[in-house]
Amino acid sequence: ESERVEHIFNWVVPEISRLKLSYLIMDFSGIVTIDTYVASQLFKINDVLRLLGVNMVFTGIRTDLAKKSISAGIDFSSIKTYGSVLKAIEVIK
DSSP, X not given: OHHHHHHIIIIIHHHHHHHTOSEEEEEOTTOOOOOHHHHHHHHHHHHHHHHTXXXXXXXXXXXXXXXXXXXXXXXXXXXXXXXXXXXHHHHHX
């Protein structure tokens, strides 16, 4: 997962800025675990995007992933979350 996060930071964030997007939806449907390194990188991405006026939202966080994250001391409560990509898109519109 660390390679994906680094790809987002190095390639996706500049594209979001170039395209002048307002939102980035990150879907976690296929993710089983998040370690503290990945979490810290996600927070950095969120901070950069927020400075650019872009809102990052998470979708598809399953119960087991939520429990593991909390147990590891990872607090994503500062990032808006939705159960599905569809729900996030509905709210964003």
